[in-house]
Amino acid sequence: MTSTSWWIDRIVVGVDGSESARKAAQWAAQEASLRKAGLTLVSALLPPVAASGFGPGLPVSLDALEEIRQATQQHLDELAASLQAPDITTQIEIGSPSGVLLQASEAALMIVIGSRGLGGFRGLMLGSVSTQVAAHADCPVAVIRDVPDGAEPKVVLGIDGSPAAQHAATFAFDMASRHGWSVQAIHAWDVPSYDLLVVPNAPIPVPLTQTIDDEQRLAAELLAGLRADHPEVPVEIEVLRETPAKALLQAGARAHLIVVGTRGHGQLMSALLGSVSSTVLHKATTPVVVVPHLPERPEAA
Numbered sequence: 001m002t003s004t005s006w007w008i009d010r011i012v013v014g015v016d017g018s019e020s021a022r023k024a025a026q027w028a029a030q031e032a033s034l035r036k037a038g039l040t041l042v043s044a045l046l047p048p049v050a051a052s053g054f055g056p057g058l059p060v061s062l063d064a065l066e067e068i069r070q071a072t073q074q075h076l077d078e079l080a081a082s083l084q085a086p087d088i089t090t091q092i093e094i095g096s097p098s099g100v101l102l103q104a105s106e107a108a109l110m111i112v113i114g115s116r117g118l119g120g121f122r123g124l125m126l127g128s129v130s131t132q133v134a135a136h137a138d139c140p141v142a143v144i145r146d147v148p149d150g151a152e153p154k155v156v157l158g159i160d161g162s163p164a165a166q167h168a169a170t171f172a173f174d175m176a177s178r179h180g181w182s183v184q185a186i187h188a189w190d191v192p193s194y195d196l197l198v199v200p201n202a203p204i205p206v207p208l209t210q211t212i213d214d215e216q217r218l219a220a221e222l223l224a225g226l227r228a229d230h231p232e233v234p235v236e237i238e239v240l241r242e243t244p245a246k247a248l249l250q251a252g253a254r255a256h257l258i259v260v261g262t263r264g265h266g267q268l269m270s271a272l273l274g275s276v277s278s279t280v281l282h283k284a285t286t287p288v289v290v291v292p293h294l295p296e297r298p299e300a301a
Helices: 019-035 062-081 097-105 129-136 163-179 193-198 208-229 244-252 276-283
Strands: 010-014 038-045 088-094 110-114 141-144 152-158 182-189 235-241 255-261 288-291
Touching: 010 019, 010 097, 019 038, 019 110, 019 141, 019 163, 038 062, 038 097, 062 088, 097 110, 097 129, 110 129, 129 141, 129 276, 152 163, 152 244, 152 276, 163 182, 163 208, 163 255, 163 288, 182 208, 182 244, 208 235, 235 244, 244 255, 244 276, 255 276, 276 288
Parallel strands: 010 038, 010 110, 038 088, 110 141, 152 182, 152 255, 182 235, 255 288
Antiparallel strands: 141 288
16 A cells, blocks of 8 residues: 555545545535645545365466556546546555555545445445445545435534544534535434333433533533534524434434534543444435544644
8 A cells, every 4th residue: 555645635535436426526626625725535445356166266467457547547537537626646456445445544534435336335325335334434534425405505513522522523614614504413312221221210311401501501502602603503402302313314414415424522422433433324324524633633744
């Protein structure tokens, strides 16, 4: 694989020849233009192995591998030529799709992938590449689906008290400001059912009225600084007694974008990728961005 210097502060799109990847590239090109950022289209090649009836197969010839590389490069060039962005490059990497994209995420501004892949990115929405990249990337990961016709110009944001939620909120407000959208912040909570199952007649440990007040205060505090920094962004905060994934999916069904953190925690429930974020990632019908708890990056030399 190449050095992370190839990806510094660029939007990187995983391309595999599918229609889904083409839509992802179009979405990414729009973002690159808005941000005046570079755009890199990358394909990951796992060299095929020749079939054999006598044990493990043999690697294909260098000539066959070169033909695959040339065909991949031609597709990347044609896709790049169809896009409107100020700075587009293409890259072919030898390795697994998730490995290539995760390495790129160490320096990239954002990773963008389609909702369903072919070839090197096959099984994208089946818990393989998308889940691996969204769970472990060092930058925001956008999984692109069609924006519904007549979508409301808003970002639906999932928030709780976690550091990842703060980073997700920062990303959501930035997107809303760039696009002229509003932010609908959803802070959903519920009483853990296991407590009541273990001791059915026991009182709820925390009075619901106190919990509601606490959750509303938490949501307001989380967004206070961002609202001050982005007075141009209309904000709606909803505190709901509902499972977070269900609340986000319902609110995001008519939105341009849903933004969630990789890992979250509320006062009454936890949300790891694999629960809330994973459910939203796999069941949403609109584009989703998963934002990690971003580490501080050193300045580029």
